[in-house]
Amino acid sequence: MILLCGLLSNPQATVASMGVLIQTTALIYIFPSSLSFGVSTHVGNELGAGRPHNARLATITGLSFSFILGFMALSFAISVRNSWAELFAKDADIIALTSAVLPIIGLCELGNCPQTTGCGVLRGTARPKMGANINFGCFYVVGMPVALWLGFFAGFDFIGLWLGLLAAQASCVVSMLFVVAQTDWEHETRRAKQLTGGGAVGPMDEHHIEDSLSSQEKEKDGNLLV
Structure with a gap:
């Protein structure tokens, strides 16, 4: 996305603002990422121990906490929207762009937190490829075209790129939660036993x-x- 910023109407300000926003998302991402690793390990351990009910409970608990993290990220983004950019830059255009996009980032994180945790569940059930396919499809098949259209053809400019990311996150979290909800935990327990050499x-x-x-x-x- 930062390459696309160079093609917008005010490339100096948009590239600088994108740098600030990427650092912000990286900071927020630490929390759902950590939760994802914990859920992945817990789910994998429970399946390996032959406890499908506990694996399902760990998934539900992890996803519940992920939504809490998502709302916390949204609240943070909205509460600091008028002061956050001033920590990084003094240019009025950069501050204005960053302030306008921060609420969109909050909405993105509202979807990203459960989506990242869902990826952890898929890793814990030895299905990382499915999570990668969902991410690729949502971000490059859904998000990228929407971002290009809104940013360069619909007149939304810099904000349009982030609305494209929001569309990608929305489709990704819906797809991820659907796949997780369809999980057959008894089957995954038997599959875990086979993968670890404990099956027939x-x-x-x-x-x-x-x-x-x-x-x-x-x-x-x-x-x-x-």
């Missing part, structure tokens, strides 16, 4: 084990010859 050994697994033992015997024979 099938024909393909037996063949793989035989091949591994055969390779180890050949390597042992070779070492004896040496």
Whole structure:
């Protein structure tokens, strides 16, 4: 997005304001990111221990806290909108742009917090690829076109880029929560057991084990010859 800022009507101010806003989002992101890692570990541990009910409870608890974090981020962004930019710059244009976008960032974080936590749940259930696909689709298939249209064709300029990000976050959190809500925890428990080698050994697994033992015997024979 910072590259697109250079193509707007006031590139000096928009690039500078984008720098301030990116640092702000990075600061806020620390909290949902930490929650996401904790939820991911907890869910994975509960599934590995064969406790699907506890894994589901950990997911619900984590998502509940993520919404609380989201509202806290929104409140923070709105409360400091008129003073935050002055900590980084004195230019009136930069301050005005930053003040105008901060409430949008708050709304983005309202979606980003549960979305990030949802990614943690998918990692805990060994489905990180699904989370990556959702993020890619929402940000590049939904968010980028909306940002380009609003920023360069609909007359919203700098604010349009952030409204595009808001559209991406909204679609992402809805998609992520839908996928998490559809999770079959009993199935994920059985899958965790299989992934960790604790499940029943099938024909393909037996063949793989035989091949591994055969390779180890050949390597042992070779070492004896040496």
